[in-house]
Amino acid sequence: MQIQRKHSLKTPALNLWPARLDIIQGATGLLLVVFMWGHMLLVSSILLGKDAMYFVARLFEGQYFFGRPYPLLVSFIAAAVFILFAVHALIAIRRMPGSYREYRAFWQHSRSLRHPDTTLWLLQVITGLLLMFFATVHLYGMFTHPADIGPYASSDRVVSGVMWPMYLLLLFAVELHAGIGIYRLAIKWGWPRGKNPRATRRILIRLKWVISVFFIVLGLLTLAAYIKIGIEHSDQVGERYVPAALQAQEAKPAKDK
Ligand code: HEM
Numbered sequence: 001m002q003i004q005r006k007h008s009l010k011t012p013a014l015n016l017w018p019a020r021l022d023i024i025q026g027a028t029g030l031l032l033v034v035f036m037w038g039h040m041l042l043v044s045s046i047l048l049g050k051d052a053m054y055f056v057a058r059l060f061e062g063q064y065f066f067g068r069p070y071p072l073l074v075s076f077i078a079a080a081v082f083i084l085f086a087v088h089a090l091i092a093i094r095r096m097p098g099s100y101r102e103y104r105a106f107w108q109h110s111r112s113l114r115h116p117d118t119t120l121w122l123l124q125v126i127t128g129l130l131l132m133f134f135a136t137v138h139l140y141g142m143f144t145h146p147a148d149i150g151p152y153a154s155s156d157r158v159v160s161g162v163m164w165p166m167y168l169l170l171l172f173a174v175e176l177h178a179g180i181g182i183y184r185l186a187i188k189w190g191w192p193r194g195k196n197p198r199a200t201r202r203i204l205i206r207l208k209w210v211i212s213v214f215f216i217v218l219g220l221l222t223l224a225a226y227i228k229i230g231i232e233h234s235d236q237v238g239e240r241y242v243p244a245a246l247q248a249q250e251a252k253p254a255k256d257k
Contacts, residue, residue, distance in 0.1 A: 028088035033178045044222040050151035054243050057149045074146035082139045120180050127177035134170040151241040159230025160237045171219040179212035
């Protein structure tokens with residue numbers, strides 16, 4: 001009797017942590033996606049020419065605000081992005097299958113369900129695992145060598161530093177992961193709230209692919225540009241790019257002499 005009363009009166013305390021972790025994972029994911037889209041647009045400045053990329057690199061070092069470059073600012077941004085990335089990944093790990101058995105069970109379920117979102121989730125787990133390795137290597141490089149960003153320095157790293165295979169894999173992994181992530185966020189939080197949820201989902205899936213393909217194509221063109229410059233510059237590795245305006249200034253006094 002006593003035991004019965006004890007059980008019936010006690011309501012289990014509501015654990016808010018799963019919901020909190022979910023919100024933190026979504027928020028950090030959203031910030032990382034926005035960063036990645038901005039990052040790809042900035043890195044692709046090389047497609048506009050070496051001077052454009054040089055301008056962007058010096059801008060992030062604060063050259064146009066402080067009169068001289070402070071590469072430490074880039075290290076600071078890389079550290080901030082890494083913290084976001086680590087928080088996002090550590091929270092996401094709790095949802096990943098933990099053993100070969102769990103992966104096999106998930107694979108069998110996804111094959112029997114044949115629901116596109118289940119397959120997308122698996123793709124997100126795989127790309128997420130790849131990112132943990134590749135993004136960490138890239139961020140570490142940016143953090144420790146912040147001054148080595150520029151038309152020649154970056155291209156030398158891509159070609160002579162043999163970073164291009166990793167960038168190629170990183171590009172596909174990050175753009176697929178970001179596209180699926182933003183789609184899942186939209187579905188989870190019910191935005192946009194269309195009258196016909198099935199039609200909205202179809203539009204969101206299409207939009208997701210359009211965005212991923214756009215950034216993958218932009219990334220491939222960008223990588224090709226760095227590779228081209230890196231090959232042309234491979235016998236002068238270490239030399240830094242001098243922008244056209246400075247080259248003209250340097251040439252002028254020589255001509256006057
Ligand atoms: C503050 C942090 C970051 C900085 C300063 C930065 C900067 C750069 C720069 C300058 C390049 C051109 C190649 C080079 O110089 O090595 C590059 C390439 C690339 N970065 Fe980042 N990056 C950062 C973070 C990230 C993160 C977090 C990711 C993905 C998770 C990422 C993905 C890529 C990819 C895929 C490429 C190759 C782009 C292409 O297709 O050409 N970057 N990054």
